[in-house]
Amino acid sequence: MELKLKKLDDNRYELDVRGNVCPFPQIFTELALKEVGDAILEVITDNPPSARDIPVVFEKKGYRVEKKKEENYWRLIISGSD
Amino acid sequence: MSELEEITLNLGEISKFMWRYSLGRDSGMESLHFLRIKIPAGRIKVEELFEIAEISKEYGRGYAEITDRQDIQLHWIDSNRALEIFEKLYRLGYTTDLCGQAFSSACHGDVRNIAVCPLSGKINDFDVAEHAIKLTEFFSGNPDFIDLPKKFKIAFTACGTDCVRAGINDLGMIGVERDGERGFTPLIGGGIGATYPGPSLGKHMPVFVPEERVFEFVKAVVEIHRDYSSRESKAKARFKHLVASWGVEKIRETVEDKIGELEDFEGLPPLKFSAHKSSGKQINGLHYLTLPLIGGILDAEKLEKIAELSEKYGSGEIRLTTTQNVIFVDVEDLNALKSELERHFKIYDGDAFYNSIGCASNFCGKTKDVHAKDMLRRLLEVAGELGVENEVLIYVSGCHNACGCHHVAPFGLAGKLIRRDGEIIQGYDFYIGGDIAKLKMGKLYRESLTSDEVVEVFREIVMRYKSSGKSLKEFLEGL
Ligand code: SF4
Numbered sequence: 001m002e003l004k005l006k007k008l009d010d011n012r013y014e015l016d017v018r019g020n021v022c023p024f025p026q027i028f029t030e031l032a033l034k035e036v037g038d039a040i041l042e043v044i045t046d047n048p049p050s051a052r053d054i055p056v057v058f059e060k061k062g063y064r065v066e067k068k069k070e071e072n073y074w075r076l077i078i079s080g081s082d
Numbered sequence: 083m084s085e086l087e088e089i090t091l092n093l094g095e096i097s098k099f100m101w102r103y104s105l106g107r108d109s110g111m112e113s114l115h116f117l118r119i120k121i122p123a124g125r126i127k128v129e130e131l132f133e134i135a136e137i138s139k140e141y142g143r144g145y146a147e148i149t150d151r152q153d154i155q156l157h158w159i160d161s162n163r164a165l166e167i168f169e170k171l172y173r174l175g176y177t178t179d180l181c182g183q184a185f186s187s188a189c190h191g192d193v194r195n196i197a198v199c200p201l202s203g204k205i206n207d208f209d210v211a212e213h214a215i216k217l218t219e220f221f222s223g224n225p226d227f228i229d230l231p232k233k234f235k236i237a238f239t240a241c242g243t244d245c246v247r248a249g250i251n252d253l254g255m256i257g258v259e260r261d262g263e264r265g266f267t268p269l270i271g272g273g274i275g276a277t278y279p280g281p282s283l284g285k286h287m288p289v290f291v292p293e294e295r296v297f298e299f300v301k302a303v304v305e306i307h308r309d310y311s312s313r314e315s316k317a318k319a320r321f322k323h324l325v326a327s328w329g330v331e332k333i334r335e336t337v338e339d340k341i342g343e344l345e346d347f348e349g350l351p352p353l354k355f356s357a358h359k360s361s362g363k364q365i366n367g368l369h370y371l372t373l374p375l376i377g378g379i380l381d382a383e384k385l386e387k388i389a390e391l392s393e394k395y396g397s398g399e400i401r402l403t404t405t406q407n408v409i410f411v412d413v414e415d416l417n418a419l420k421s422e423l424e425r426h427f428k429i430y431d432g433d434a435f436y437n438s439i440g441c442a443s444n445f446c447g448k449t450k451d452v453h454a455k456d457m458l459r460r461l462l463e464v465a466g467e468l469g470v471e472n473e474v475l476i477y478v479s480g481c482h483n484a485c486g487c488h489h490v491a492p493f494g495l496a497g498k499l500i501r502r503d504g505e506i507i508q509g510y511d512f513y514i515g516g517d518i519a520k521l522k523m524g525k526l527y528r529e530s531l532t533s534d535e536v537v538e539v540f541r542e543i544v545m546r547y548k549s550s551g552k553s554l555k556e557f558l559e560g561l
Contacts, residue, residue, distance in 0.1 A: 001097035005089040013089065021104040021182050021190060022115070023161040031091050048184045049107040053114065053161055072186055
């Protein structure tokens with residue numbers, strides 16, 4: 001099984017994990033962050049527990065996470081650890 | 083898009099956990115996630131029980147509870163460590179609920195743990211567990227069945243009682259015999275949550291499903307739910323809504339279009355509820371013994387003790403019940419087990435302690451103090467004080483989602499927040515007169531009571547009943 005990370009621009013990728021149940025959006029985010037290095041990662045999830053957890057979990061790990069509600073999903077914009 | 087604009091993430095080993103495992107959302111007791119481990123047919127070997135006790139200690143603060151669908155549920159699970167836990171469960175051969183109910187749309191419903199008479203094969207030789215186990219293997223992680231409009235609940239019993247609350251499952255399979263042949267006659271469309279069309283009891287589909295056709299029958303019904311239940315909104319997505327709008331006959335025709343004709347079977351056998359309490363003789367001459375647990379609450383040490391005692395006095399197999407208890411099976415020396423159990427557990431006396439259930443509202447976050455299981459404990463104590471512990475049966479839900487099945491008990495409570503003296507506090511609606519085995523819904527007796535008022539009303543009803551000279555059932559009907 002694989003997931004695609006879409007390149008939005010030179011320094012920004014998008015990971016669409018809609019339809020995945022908790023904790024997989026968080027697990028995939030972890031994997032994606034390893035891949036994108038210093039680039040910004042935008043995670044799209046429609047799973048409310050994941051939208052609640054991902055900001056908390058990755059802020060604890062030193063990332064900045066911005067959470068935006070868009071229609072019926074969330075966009076979590078994760079930028080590099082300090 | 084060119085390949086350069088995409089990075090492929092290979093999920094490797096993680097793939098094997100997908101659609102077989104998930105964490106549920108908690109919002110109480112400082113727990114963020116629960117893990118609901120499906121125990122197929124509610125049967126667990128002591129080696130596995132020891133392992134689950136270890137998982138509870140390492141990842142769940144040593145706490146565990148038995149659910150009313152025979153799962154073992156842990157809390158305080160750290161999502162960062164989920165993959166470690168999934169790997170342990172994978173090695174044990176266990177999966178979890180998919181917990182897709184948080185999605186805002188009608189999707190990612192799964193087949194929940196299939197409830198089975200906990201004494202099946204022990205007090206009768208019609209063992210229905212093999213059907214549940216085969217179906218569990220088929221549905222778990224099956225890509226064709228992980229995106230149902232909403233969850234789907236199945237139950238099997240053939241002991242002559244309704245020990246699985248068949249009538250509030252989407253599909254309840256009641257064991258029957260027809261001209262010497264064993265099979266089932268189904269109840270369909272039960273479900274007492276608040277979603278459309280409201281709390282509903284299963285309706286009898288008057289067919290005979292012989293044992294060899296059970297698998298194809300159940301699969302066909304779940305496919306009908308998958309393909310025809312509404313995906314318009316979560317509120318309309320349970321199978322009960324489809325059954326209410328189509329009617330039993332159309333569901334039957336659609337099943338028969340898929341698997342061929344089924345023989346008619348009229349009379350649904352009259353059933354009584356049973357929690358398979360206390361102890362009794364099995365058909366093999368050995369005994370079973372039920373350990374009553376209030377609200378199914380256990381901890382890792384107790385799980386280990388149960389496993390040890392099962393090894394020492396029984397066959398090393400434990401059965402979990404839909405009333406959140408534990409049953410030791412194949413016990414030779416019943417008295418020795420009883421006296422050892424008494425040293426480690428509080429053995430409550432009275433049917434109510436075996437029959438009653440309370441949901442996990444403390445963890446789910448829908449109640450403030452007094453939580454559902456605490457409310458249950460208080461009422462059971464009062465029942466004991468008033469000497470009616472062998473007569474009452476109490477189901478407590480923390481909210482109108484009805485996980486505690488409050489509609490179908492003689493005494494049922496559903497939590498809700500109420501305003502008193504300008505403050506928002508925990509309250510309960512009080513239902514009376516439900517009877518799951520008779521497919522009878524309780525009625526709302528008093529609304530928006532404080533926990534103290536619940537106790538007062540319960541006392542008052544019991545006192546009036548005791549001087550009425552009627553059976554409890556008659557008395558509650560007249561109220
Ligand atoms: S009935 Fe309500 S409070 Fe109890 S577990 Fe279900 S959702 Fe939570």
